[in-house]
Each structure stands twice: as structure tokens, then as C-alpha cells.
Amino acid sequence: QQQVKQSPQSLIVQKGGISIINCAYENTAFDYFPWYQQFPGKGPALLIAIRPDVSEKKEGRFTISFNKSAKQFSLHIMDSQPGDSATYFCAASTDNFNKFYFGSGTKLNVKP
Amino acid sequence: DVKVTQSSRYLVKRTGEKVFLECVQDMDHENMFWYRQDPGLGLRLIYFSYDVKMKEKGDIPEGYSVSREKKERFSLILESASTNQTSMYLCASSSPALAGHYEQYFGPGTRLTVT
Numbered sequence: 209q210q211q212v213k214q215s216p217q218s219l220i221v222q223k224g225g226i227s228i229i230n231c232a233y234e235n236t237a238f239d240y241f242p243w244y245q246q247f248p249g250k251g252p253a254l255l256i257a258i259r260p261d262v263s264e265k266k267e268g269r270f271t272i273s274f275n276k277s278a279k280q281f282s283l284h285i286m287d288s289q290p291g292d293s294a295t296y297f298c299a300a301s302t303d304n305f306n307k308f309y310f311g312s313g314t315k316l317n318v319k320p
Numbered sequence: 321d322v323k324v325t326q327s328s329r330y331l332v333k334r335t336g337e338k339v340f341l342e343c344v345q346d347m348d349h350e351n352m353f354w355y356r357q358d359p360g361l362g363l364r365l366i367y368f369s370y371d372v373k374m375k376e377k378g379d380i381p382e383g384y385s386v387s388r389e390k391k392e393r394f395s396l397i398l399e400s401a402s403t404n405q406t407s408m409y410l411c412a413s414s415s416p417a418l419a420g421h422y423e424q425y426f427g428p429g430t431r432l433t434v435t
Contacts, residue, residue: 252426313360
């Protein structure tokens with residue numbers, strides 16, 4: 209049983225469009241929510257992360273929106289580019305040895 | 321520049337063989353993790369270690385064991401490989417000593433095929 213549920217499984221977006229990936233969780237003890245980006249043949253790498261004391265965090269074209277009451281968070285990629293084509297994983301963690309619970313992943317394809 | 325290296329990018333083994341996957345990190349991190357990645361299932365934690373010789377089961381430890389004799393090295397062992405262990409295996413490390421810094425750094429992965 210996955211502790212973090214991620215959707216959609218795959219996403220196709222035109223260049224310049226907005227990509228939105230959603231995640232939901234149940235465990236209210238989670239206090240750190242990172243997003244990882246993985247290119248083919250590479251390991252995942254941290255993209256952006258948020259703590260539940262803020263509702264939004266923005267870094268360049270990437271924004272996390274966090275809804276604590278709904279236990280949901282999402283990644284928005286503005287002005288999506290073909291170079292953003294990758295698999296994205298959301299995750300959640302408690303302060304317990306940095307153990308992460310990952311979502312099932314979203315394969316994003318940005319068409320030129 | 322932080323680095324996590326894995327001993328092999330691709331590995332093909334036969335059913336019943338004992339398989340060793342090695343991971344080395346050069347960041348002096350306390351925590352190390354082994355995940356397997358399967359399509360539609362994301363990353364699932366097999367084992368993790370928070371100190372030398374210490375280990376904890378993750379969510380799917382069955383059929384696997386681990387060894388951490390030195391801080392920088394964490395090995396995943398498949399005692400008797402089976403075809404359902406065909407997967408991508410990812411190693412990661414992190415350091416709780418950096419206050420508020422939870423980032424896990426991943427290696428490039430080992431794609432294991434068991435025939």
C-alpha cells in the first residue's frame with residue numbers, strides 16, 4: 209500500500225504549456241515533501257521541496273502548491289520545455305533517518 | 321561535487337545465483353538506502369542503514385540482505401536471485417547532520433536482469 213499516491217502516470221504537454229502533477233498522502237506525521245526529477249539513464253535528483261508550514265514554494269519555472277488540510281501537494285511546471293521531459297517523483301518524509309516514501313512517478317513528455 | 325557510484329550499470333544473472341550490488345558514496349553521509357524502481361510502482365525502499373553495521377528493513381526486504389562494514393559503502397545482496405527481482409536498483413545517501421537538510425543523493429542505478 210503506497211503511502212503517497214501520485215497522478216497522472218503519464219503526461220503530454222505542448223512546449224510553453226503548464227504541466228501539473230498531483231500527489232496525496234494520509235500520514236499527518238510527514239513534514240517534508242520533495243520532488244525528484246529523473247532523466248533516462250540517470251538516478252533521480254532533487255528538484256524542489258517544501259515543508260508544511262508554507263502553502264507554496266517557487267523556484268524558477270517550478271512551483272510546489274501545498275494543501276495541508278486536504279493532504280495534497282502538486283508540482284506545476286510553467287512554460288514547459290522539451291528539456292523538462294523526464295520522470296517526476298513526489299515523496300514525503302518524517303524526521304526518521306530521512307526515510308522517504310515515493311509516489312509511483314509521472315512520465316512527462318513535452319512536445320516541441 | 322557529491323557522488324554516489326554503483327558498481328555496475330547493467331548486470332545479467334541466472335536464477336539461483338547470489339548477487340552483490342555495491343554502492344559507494346564520497347560525502348561522508350551517515351544514511352544509505354537501497355531502492356528498487358519498477359514502472360508504475362515508483363521507488364520502493366528495500367533496506368536502509370543509518371550507521372556502520374546498522375541496518376533497518378524497508379518496505380520490501382524479502383529476498384534481500386545488506387551489509388555496511390564501512391561508512392562509505394553499502395552492499396545489497398540477493399541471496400538466491402529470482403526472475404521477479406529483475407529491476408532497476410538505486411542506491412542513495414543522505415546526512416541528517418546537516419540541520420534541516422534532507423536531500424537524498426542517488427547513484428545512476430544498476431539494471432539487473434535475472435534469467
